[in-house]
Amino acid sequence: MESLKQRILKDGCIVDGNILKVDSFINHQIDPQLAFEIGKEFYNRFKNTGINKILTIETSGIAFALCAGYHFNVPVVFAKKCMGANMSPEVYQSKVHSYTKQIDYTISVSKKFLSSGENLLIIDDFLANGQAVLGLIDIANQAKSNVSGVGIVIEKGFQPGSKIIRSLGIRVESLAVIESFNNNKIIFKEAFER
Ligand code: 5GP
Numbered sequence: 001m002e003s004l005k006q007r008i009l010k011d012g013c014i015v016d017g018n019i020l021k022v023d024s025f026i027n028h029q030i031d032p033q034l035a036f037e038i039g040k041e042f043y044n045r046f047k048n049t050g051i052n053k054i055l056t057i058e059t060s061g062i063a064f065a066l067c068a069g070y071h072f073n074v075p076v077v078f079a080k081k082c083m084g085a086n087m088s089p090e091v092y093q094s095k096v097h098s099y100t101k102q103i104d105y106t107i108s109v110s111k112k113f114l115s116s117g118e119n120l121l122i123i124d125d126f127l128a129n130g131q132a133v134l135g136l137i138d139i140a141n142q143a144k145s146n147v148s149g150v151g152i153v154i155e156k157g158f159q160p161g162s163k164i165i166r167s168l169g170i171r172v173e174s175l176a177v178i179e180s181f182n183n184n185k186i187i188f189k190e191a192f193e194r
């Protein structure tokens with residue numbers, strides 16, 4: 001998605017050699033026009049796959065899942081990283097290792113918001129080692145729902161996440177794929193190489 005790539009080049013910066021900081025338009029401040037464009041692009045890529053629900057993970061996946069959900073006209077469910085006092089004890093849970101924080105945490109989704117046989121589209125902001133998406137796939141499997149696809153805003157193509165998820169037979173669509181951070185420069189993978 002060209003407008004996303006241009007924005008990453010304009011406003012993204014590389015931290016510690018392997019983290020892309022995009023907090024001025026994705027992870028902290030959010031650009032609504034770009035977010036809606038991203039949601040539309042996910043819709044265009046997955047519109048023929050019978051999606052009934054979108055599943056994401058708090059916090060940064062929510063805005064993009066919501067924009068996609070608007071175009072699909074389906075509900076959006078996000079996995080919680082903390083069990084709130086008002087959350088039903090009937091939950092599906094999975095353990096996730098955080099790449100950016102280097103900690104393990106448990107994600108939870110209330111059983112009442114996932115049903116067997118539903119076709120889910122999983123959406124997240126980044127795909128690196130695939131742990132967050134694998135946690136969501138685990139929860140989808142526990143609910144006996146189908147993962148019809150995974151939509152990612154920014155994939156770090158030099159980390160194994162997308163290979164791992166594709167090896168499960170799941171379609172992954174990433175709107176911007178980074179091939180490398182070369183000498184502190186962001187290099188994108190060309191679409192035809194995939
Ligand atoms: P994974 O579970 O695929 O290893 O990592 C995905 C999660 O880690 C994303 O939800 C995102 O929050 C975070 N993440 C991984 N790499 C980056 C990065 O380079 N920049 C930012 N901002 N977040 C990242």
